[in-house]
Amino acid sequence: MQKLIIDGGKPLKGDIDIQTAKNAVLPIIAACILTEDTVVIKNCPHLNDISAMTDIIHHLGCKGEFNGADLEICCKDVALNAINSDLTGKLRSSIFILGPLLSRLRRAYISHPGGCEIGLRPIDLHISGLKGLGVKIDDNRGVICCDGSEMSSATVSLDFASVGATENIMMAAATLEGETVIVNAAREPEIVDLANFINAMGGDIKGAGGSVIKITGVKKLHGCEYKPMPDRICAGTVLTALISSGGEVRLNNVVPEHIFGITEKLKKMGMDLAFTDRALTARFEGRPRAIHKLETNVYPAFPTDMQPQFCAALSVATGSSVVVENLFENRFGFTAELQKMGAAITVKDRVAVIRGVRSLSGATVRALDLRGGAALVVAALGAKGRSVIYGVNHIDRGYEKIESMLSALGAAVRRESE
Numbered sequence: 001m002q003k004l005i006i007d008g009g010k011p012l013k014g015d016i017d018i019q020t021a022k023n024a025v026l027p028i029i030a031a032c033i034l035t036e037d038t039v040v041i042k043n044c045p046h047l048n049d050i051s052a053m054t055d056i057i058h059h060l061g062c063k064g065e066f067n068g069a070d071l072e073i074c075c076k077d078v079a080l081n082a083i084n085s086d087l088t089g090k091l092r093s094s095i096f097i098l099g100p101l102l103s104r105l106r107r108a109y110i111s112h113p114g115g116c117e118i119g120l121r122p123i124d125l126h127i128s129g130l131k132g133l134g135v136k137i138d139d140n141r142g143v144i145c146c147d148g149s150e151m152s153s154a155t156v157s158l159d160f161a162s163v164g165a166t167e168n169i170m171m172a173a174a175t176l177e178g179e180t181v182i183v184n185a186a187r188e189p190e191i192v193d194l195a196n197f198i199n200a201m202g203g204d205i206k207g208a209g210g211s212v213i214k215i216t217g218v219k220k221l222h223g224c225e226y227k228p229m230p231d232r233i234c235a236g237t238v239l240t241a242l243i244s245s246g247g248e249v250r251l252n253n254v255v256p257e258h259i260f261g262i263t264e265k266l267k268k269m270g271m272d273l274a275f276t277d278r279a280l281t282a283r284f285e286g287r288p289r290a291i292h293k294l295e296t297n298v299y300p301a302f303p304t305d306m307q308p309q310f311c312a313a314l315s316v317a318t319g320s321s322v323v324v325e326n327l328f329e330n331r332f333g334f335t336a337e338l339q340k341m342g343a344a345i346t347v348k349d350r351v352a353v354i355r356g357v358r359s360l361s362g363a364t365v366r367a368l369d370l371r372g373g374a375a376l377v378v379a380a381l382g383a384k385g386r387s388v389i390y391g392v393n394h395i396d397r398g399y400e401k402i403e404s405m406l407s408a409l410g411a412a413v414r415r416e417s418e
């Protein structure tokens, strides 16, 4: 079992290159099934979720290996192996495999992806979207059996702008003859990145980033080298760590407009920010100002994946904040751990009220999920004394060597195995 040991109170200083976005890479790995050729995903982060997705690629008889920083995938031969719950239980994104498998083989068998700590996370929108393309779907004792022998392009309207459902339909339609239209598509930057990737393979997707996406099916896709977008949540996490610790950092490899929903809130909390083309410099001293009401919502609004880290930063604000979680019904589990560090947070349903305290104290805590774990790291960096964080495997799902990243900025963070 691994743990992070953090001695709080060290200001952050220095430059950091933000890792490639996990949430962009995961659907891109699945989309590699769309071509028989080799795809090179440049500068792919080494993360637990990426390994879990690559395991699924291997299970389907395809190749997927790191070559230095790049992940090389070749799906020349794809076997119609059922993807069982040992594989799908490890990550929700396993559901992304459905669209590309249907495109390639017209069939797919996959166990339900596990629910997770932050909510039920149903897959009804994925299913109804694929049914809209003519896929026949049977749910047989937890295994989703898909028959796409009569698939055809269509207009599919989503009841909610789900990121994953939009991506799955885009991938399923990439090689379907005719034009598929997704109405009420999600607009997250990762959707644009997936469209850019499929287009780099010879696909024809227009309108990604807007609410209506048009996919004209092409006969065949080819291999390519692709560099996915930077991780906007990782950038946001470093910025909340700066609120906690104080100091000055320069973040390289960021797309400023991807993180405006985050940086607007950080400015309200008192952070100085200066943007250049693909970088930003941030400075923060003292205690943050509270935010009257912080509400998560779909892009370009404030992202749910930053909610826990902001709760941690706001727990030492000069006033009270109200945080409303609109996306996931169970995303405040980490607050019980923050309370062990002295945070004054009360939670009712989807609303947290945070009364800012002067400082937090180091404690032994446990990460229960990825971003909740990141919130504990943010809190520990600013806390008085030593914190020990267990459940590091959750944090490793989304942050590549978090201890090295933060140590390089002057934080006192180390990893130990028990």
Ligand code: UD1
Binding pocket: 022, 023, 024, 026, 092, 093, 119, 120, 121, 122, 123, 124, 125, 126, 127, 160, 161, 162, 163, 164, 165, 186, 190, 303, 304, 305, 327, 328, 329
């Ligand atoms: C993606 C991100 C995740 C982020 C989330 C919201 C990846 C790999 N993950 O997840 O980090 O937190 O977007 O920005 O990109 N829903 C349904 N039925 C469905 C699908 C979704 O009810 O079939 C609900 C979910 O339970 C949730 C909401 O819709 O309440 C948003 O989910 P969705 O946009 O699909 O998120 P993910 O693609 O799972």
